[in-house]
Amino acid sequence: MLEFDRFPKIDAHFHSTFYNPVYEKIAKDCHLKYININTDASVFPSMEVQENVALAYVKKAPEHFSYIASFEMQGWQDPSWFSGVLDRLEKSIDQGAVGVKIWKNIGMEILKPNDQSFLMIDDPFFDPLILFLSKNKIPVLTHLGEPKNCWLPIEEMTSERNKAYYTKNPEFHAYLHPEIPTYERQIEARDYLMVKYPDLTLIGAHLGSLEWSYKELAKRFDQYSNFYVDLSSRLGHLQMQSVKDYEGVRNFFIKYADRIMYGTDAYNNPEKLTSSLINDWKYFTTNKHCESAEINGIFKGIHLPEEVLRQLYCANAQRIYGLI
Ligand SMILES: [Zn+2]
Structure with missing residues (x-):
């Protein structure tokens, strides 16, 4: 059996917006490296503060x-x-910095002054930015759109976590705001970047907002060789699918082992970080019964081969983000 604390891991989607020495201790205890993601969200401090905090961590413990x-x-x-x-x-x-993050305010918040339509990521306005990233081989991490549940009434959502989040944050609940472009339009705008810029390395954060169907993700992986995803905050949706389609989800992780990166999305929350690390490890490395606040009932771990685990937990993030 693989030992959790000796297996090298990268949390490819992590947030810490003020310096907290506990993360270095957790990293040493768990054989972990973090990729701290700066984000243009109003709950985060200014970009300058985020940049300084991220650099302080790197300076203190680049490993x-x-x-x-x-x-x-x-x-x-x-x-x-x-x-x-x-x-x-x-x-x-x-x-x-090993990449650039694009956030969902593009597509879901920012309006164009001329006609009050939403500024989408496939708007020609962004061409100079995307061209700059593509030409300089800078990976772009996109959180565009939201889980499909965001466009449904609370009672129709498939995830307990999504239900809680949109109940607490109605301003982000697209179902309540019909003026927000549709789920399909968000995905289309993101996909278009990969067509227009085939040399761009594009990582879809949160399973590329295609969390509801591993088959939809597989389709994109087949279609776009420059598409990758991280699992942050959305593993529950795949665990849910594995309740009914265990082999399908397991084979998805094996077939696309070079496209998927582990990530927790822990945000200034060391407790959430450590519990995610331990629970997710159990799901990936054993076939024991697992539980999650997101899912009613128990489900079984998918016991991935060691080589797949190495890619998921470490090698992909190293290669895609060029970590040293
Ligand atoms: Zn995040």
Whole structure:
């Protein structure tokens, strides 16, 4: 049996927006490296603060910390916005950032002033940014769209976690805001980037918002050789599918072993981080009965081969983000 604390792991989707020494201790105890993801969300501090915190971690323990930079959309209509953003991103990459994050405010929040339509990621406005990322071989981590449940009434949602989240955050619940572009439109806009920029390395955070169907993900992996995903905050949706289709989900992890990265999405929450690490490990490495707050009832671990685990937990993030 593989030993949890000796198996090298990368949490490819982690958030810590203020310095907390406990993460270095957890990293040493669990043989872990984090990729800290900067994000243009209002609950996060300013991008400058996030950048400084991420760099402080990297400086303190580069063997355990890495980070992905991002940019603020604020002022995007200002003609000088682009040059400022590209300058800052270049600087971040020089300082060691391993990618750039794009967030769901694009597609779900920001309006174009001329006709009040939503600014989507496939708008030609973003061409200079995407071209810059593609040309410089900078991986782009996209959290675009939301789980499909976001467009459904609470009682029709398939996940307890989604139900709780949208009950608590009605402002993000698209079902209540019919003006927000559809789920399908969000996915279409993201997919279009991979068609238009085949050299772009695109990682869909949170299972690329295709959490509800591993078959939809498989279709994209077959279609786009530049598409990868992280599991952060959405593993429960695959566990749910494995209740009814155990072999299908297990074979999905094996067949697309080079496309999927482990990630917790723990946000300033060391307890959530450690419990996720332990529970997820049990699901992936054993065939024992597992439980999750997201799912009613018990389900069985998928006991993946060791080589698949190495890719999922470590090798993919190292290769895709060029970690050293
Ligand atoms: Zn996140």
